[in-house]
Amino acid sequence: MNEPLRIKWKKRLAPIHLLGHAVLLGFGLVLLYPLVFMVLSGFFNKTEFMQTILGVFPTPKEPTLANYKSLILGSKDAAVTTYLANSVIRTAYNTIWALLTSFLAGYVFARLKFKGKDQLFLVLLATQMIPGTLAIIPTYLEFARFPFAGGNDVFTGGTGILNTWWVYLIGGPAINIMGTFLVKQSLEKVPIELDEAAIMDGAGTMRIIFGILLPLQLPIMAFIAITTALGTWNDFVTPFFYTTSDGLQTLPAAITRISSVGASPGAVINYPMIITLSLGITLPALLIFFFFQKYIVQGLANTGIKG
């Protein structure tokens, strides 16, 4: 017992291992520092934050939980809970749709045989490469001229679906290309005999999809859920560009509006409120990450490397 343990410790104390620990831990803490700063700033009250000369680790004289509480109980200064609720609803909605569409479309491309399937899939992958940011302005125009919505006659007259919940709802059911790709890749490793045996037993398509194949794909579905959830949760583009009313804002869009980007020029930036809202975005994202990191690490490798 003694001998192997000594070898183990000798290995652990090898110079290259010590270097590894020093670098990975040292830089790792540097990477965490902005988040530590954010959490510490959250304990200040507004006036004290503005008056304190901020050091590397700012510590308030009168620490308060008010900022953290306002995320749940609401604040007088901004509709924090509304933003949070909008963020949660939007994230849940997009995640559920991403799971459903990725799995169904992945099943179609992995299992069904029809003409032009491979070409269609290649076209889908190619469209992924076109930068998404480029569609922001045309999407704005399209939403503004959405036929027969928001006071529009056919194309003009009103504001279309801008500044309505439709802006959030309409994107959900669209095909999720990355998810489709991952499901297809993973389903192709499941032997087709499984489907055939199920058909012999009299199972229909829906039963094969949801009763037999889906339960086998839970890790990949978890990965799709996490990436979609984090992507939607952190997204400021859709709410910032296509909505204006306060009741429709999500947390990232609310920050954008009071930051140097959205505030009127020369205005004093309300950093304490920004910190509160930032904590509202960051802490849940970290929680999701900690609970599901296994799937993230696995899935990240899968997107780059064919298994």
Add this chain to the structure above:
Amino acid sequence: MRRHRDGVIAAAILTPMFLFWLVVSGFPTLFGFFLGFFDWVGLNDKPNFIWLDNFAHFFRDPVYTHALWRSIWLGGLVTAVTLAAGFGAALLMNLPLFGKGVYRSIWYIPAVTSTVATTQVFNIFLDTNNGVINNILKALGKEPIVWQYSASWGIFWIVVYSVWKGVGGAALIWLAGLQSVDPVLYEAADIDGAGRWGRLRYVTLPGLKPIATYIVITSLIGAIQIYEQVLFITNGGPYGQTEVLVFRIYRDGFWDFNLGMAGASSLIMGIIVIVVTVIYYSWSTQSDRRTTIPVKPLKGGR
């Protein structure tokens, strides 16, 4: 018979998804490309078809050529620093260290945070009056720096932020690549008497080639389209000297309502990305492509 039934099911499942996709992604993208051929300023103005004038203007006006050039070298710089740092970290993460899972998580954490939220923390660091860095400088008896007046410092902090956010993801992909190298090759190298350096030079690096091409290309495609950190950290300033092309597109579209130029710039950016992808495809060998796929690095949620 089977094929026909499959076709019906496929159509039933895919058609609605495609229609929604067309509305939120396909049609706006195409529409955006067409905008480039029109003179269209202001939402209520009538669009006017002007052939390629916007594109000619693009290459004559230094505002655009500088933004394009900046996108390219900034993207290259961010990619190089992120991938180099990520590779170093991955080599260390690949050691049988005690608690290596914790390191992987810590390094990846910045990637899951919101750009909007974390750039604001950077802005607090960089504030002129009460910024953390300037407070430190003052405490050391040095002159505080007005970061916002300097294009070079602006670029510097954009790079720092981008690397901060990207290095963990790069390290994880490199790590997956390192672990996909066949262990038998290492044993063979050991028998041939290769040291740590020899193993890296003759086994690891050649084995990493497919994943290296993949990660360089996808990172580059992502990095030349950086604009959120520019928007939130420098907002293009001072005097537009930190504007990158995608930021310029946003500026044209939402501040100046110059929809024609925004469309033209979009098309040029789209062409660059497509060209890079095509070069990747013709460059990489068949076996590279079998092991890697050009899917977008994780991001999304529109």
